[in-house]
Amino acid sequence: MLLNTHDPSHRRVPPQSDIAQWPYAKLEGARILVVEDEAMLVLEIESALEDAGAEVVGPCMNLRQALQEVQDREIDAAILDVNLHGEDVFPVAERLFTRGIPFLFHTAHGERMELRARFENAPVCRKPILVEDLLTELAGIVP
Amino acid sequence: MVSPSITHKADRRKGGTPPDPVSVRRAVIRYGPARWVALTALIVVLVGAAVALLDAFNSERRMREQIFRTNEVMFVLNEVVRSVLDAESGRRGYLLTGDESYLVPFETNRTRMPLLLDRLAAAMASAEQMERQHRLAVLHEKKLAALEKAVALAKASRAEEARESFDTDETKRYFDALRAVIDDLRHEEASALRARAAHAAAIERRTIYILAVLGLIGLALVLAVMSLAWRAAHLEAEAADMEALREARARSDLLAKELNHRVKNLFSVILSIISMSARHETDVRNLTRKIRDRVHALASAHAVSQGQADRSLVSLADLIEATLAPYAREGPYLQVSGPDVNLQVAAITPLGLILHELATNAAKYGAWSREHGVVELAWHVHRASIGGLTDEEETVDIVWKERGGPPVSEPSDMGFGTRMVKNAIGQLKGQTIMKWAESGLSVSIRIPLPKWKIQ
Numbered sequence: 001m002l003l004n005t006h007d008p009s010h011r012r013v014p015p016q017s018d019i020a021q022w023p024y025a026k027l028e029g030a031r032i033l034v035v036e037d038e039a040m041l042v043l044e045i046e047s048a049l050e051d052a053g054a055e056v057v058g059p060c061m062n063l064r065q066a067l068q069e070v071q072d073r074e075i076d077a078a079i080l081d082v083n084l085h086g087e088d089v090f091p092v093a094e095r096l097f098t099r100g101i102p103f104l105f106h107t108a109h110g111e112r113m114e115l116r117a118r119f120e121n122a123p124v125c126r127k128p129i130l131v132e133d134l135l136t137e138l139a140g141i142v143p
Numbered sequence: 144m145v146s147p148s149i150t151h152k153a154d155r156r157k158g159g160t161p162p163d164p165v166s167v168r169r170a171v172i173r174y175g176p177a178r179w180v181a182l183t184a185l186i187v188v189l190v191g192a193a194v195a196l197l198d199a200f201n202s203e204r205r206m207r208e209q210i211f212r213t214n215e216v217m218f219v220l221n222e223v224v225r226s227v228l229d230a231e232s233g234r235r236g237y238l239l240t241g242d243e244s245y246l247v248p249f250e251t252n253r254t255r256m257p258l259l260l261d262r263l264a265a266a267m268a269s270a271e272q273m274e275r276q277h278r279l280a281v282l283h284e285k286k287l288a289a290l291e292k293a294v295a296l297a298k299a300s301r302a303e304e305a306r307e308s309f310d311t312d313e314t315k316r317y318f319d320a321l322r323a324v325i326d327d328l329r330h331e332e333a334s335a336l337r338a339r340a341a342h343a344a345a346i347e348r349r350t351i352y353i354l355a356v357l358g359l360i361g362l363a364l365v366l367a368v369m370s371l372a373w374r375a376a377h378l379e380a381e382a383a384d385m386e387a388l389r390e391a392r393a394r395s396d397l398l399a400k401e402l403n404h405r406v407k408n409l410f411s412v413i414l415s416i417i418s419m420s421a422r423h424e425t426d427v428r429n430l431t432r433k434i435r436d437r438v439h440a441l442a443s444a445h446a447v448s449q450g451q452a453d454r455s456l457v458s459l460a461d462l463i464e465a466t467l468a469p470y471a472r473e474g475p476y477l478q479v480s481g482p483d484v485n486l487q488v489a490a491i492t493p494l495g496l497i498l499h500e501l502a503t504n505a506a507k508y509g510a511w512s513r514e515h516g517v518v519e520l521a522w523h524v525h526r527a528s529i530g531g532l533t534d535e536e537e538t539v540d541i542v543w544k545e546r547g548g549p550p551v552s553e554p555s556d557m558g559f560g561t562r563m564v565k566n567a568i569g570q571l572k573g574q575t576i577m578k579w580a581e582s583g584l585s586v587s588i589r590i591p592l593p594k595w596k597i598q
Binding site: 037038039040041042043044047048059061062083085108109126127128129130131 | 403404407408410411412413414415416418419422489492493496559562563566567569570572
């Protein structure tokens with residue numbers, strides 16, 4: 001497995017004739033910040049974004065790294081896991097909000113009301129969610 | 144660290160109906176009329192006791208005064224009688240013998256009587272008594288005058304006349320009248336003393352009753368206060384029990400939330416495992432086996448913390464044993480060694496997946512693909528000072544070393560396994576070094592240990 005090579009031919013490319021219906025069209029070339037501390041999820045989201053033609057910023061598995069990326073990089077939209085091993089992602093959300101960058105929350109803490117109260121325009125995707133649905137939500141907020 | 148939902152529930156309990164029974168009952172004790180009743184009763188008891196005692200002392204004092212006055216009156220009256228009798232018998236002696244020395248008591252009486260009458264006047268308690276004293280003075284004056292008359296006759300050697308005057312009823316009448324007045328006074332004094340004594344006795348009895356009743360009230364108060372204190376302590380204990388219950392519920396709520404969170408995360412991980420496994424696999428059998436093995440490895444790793452959902456630490460040795468159990472063959476194919484080390488529960492998923500990937504890789508391409516291939520899995524704890532004197536970071540260095548397999552070389556592109564391992568190490572906030580050597584793959588992993596330890 002370790003010796004397997006990543007085969008780019010598996011990328012899901014939309015049929016040229018049907019470009020308008022391709023749900024992830026807006027993700028093509030978009031720079032997406034991924035903040036997620038679960039390794040398997042990082043892999044899946046990263047791969048799915050690459051398949052959709054997006055550029056992954058990160059992925060960030062802790063708050064410090066995420067804040068650094070927000071400061072240093074151009075970002076079009078972000079996927080934010082709420083709890084990063086006991087640390088809340090909200091400082092990252094605050095900075096994105098200030099800079100007018102759209103983001104969505106991807107969390108298993110479904111009932112946390114403060115998500116909506118502070119960032120009422122940010123969609124909340126509850127884990128477990130299918131990665132396709134996550135990307136559809138993301139495509140909805142990418143400018 | 145109270146979760147919002149628990150705070151919310153607690154608020155609802157405090158704010159809405161029905162109210163918290165403990166706080167209501169506390170309020171009854173704190174603000175009820177009982178304490179005012181008790182306080183009023185206590186004041187009444189103290190004031191009542193003071194008044195009763197003062198009354199008793201007063202009555203005693205007045206009786207004492209009455210005794211002194213009665214004594215004085217009785218003494219003075221006795222002196223009066225004695226003095227008058229002395230004067231009379233002196234005069235008789237003088238009349239019989241002509242010896243002038245018999246006249247001494249008579250003279251004494253003349254000088255002493257005014258003093259005695261003054262003392263009597265001072266001891267008189269009423270106008271009626273003063274009247275009697277006055278009559279006594281008048282009668283004594285008349286008696287004395289009669290006696291003087293007889294003495295004067297005797298001195299003029301008119302003995303017969305003197306004896307006659309002495310024998311007339313006059314002096315006897317005066318003396319009887321004098322005695323009558325004296326007896327009246329004596330009776331009056333005696334009855335006044337009796338009355339005063341009876342009054343004092345009555346007051347004393349009353350005081351005893353009052354003090355007894357007040358004593359009982361005091362006792363009742365003490366008992367009431369003790370019972371209140373006991374009830375307060377009881378309620379306090381009850382409240383403490385409820386508090387403990389509430390805390391236990393909060394803990395179990397928190398635990399349920401934590402478990403719920405863990406389950407959701409695990410389902411996410413399983414979905415990712417399925418997606419990622421499907422990426423490079425076209426054969427359904429192979430795909431199914433890969434997914435099954437990975438989910439099974441995940442389940443085995445998590446079984447280490449099972450049954451102790453509130454455990455926040457897991458043993459590294461247990462985790463290794465559970466995850467690598469499917470690959471453990473008889474013989475020296477897997478050599479595990481290391482001290483007791485505890486990891487955070489959050490390390491289960493990434494470390495379990497890393498170990499599974501390394502093991503499947505070893506079975507497919509590495510040491511375990513040959514008959515005598517061996518995997519050495521060893522770890523030791525490493526302490527490093529970071530910055531300050533007290534700040535010490537503990538890490539565990541895990542080394543996976545394969546030998547006896549075919550020669551391996553570094554892949555030109557990162558495959559799923561490599562990316563997964565790198566990400567999982569990132570999740571563990573660790574570092575990793577992978578070496579593809581002639582003798583076999585070796586992987587060094589350094590991950591930080593939780594700062595707090597468990598006994």
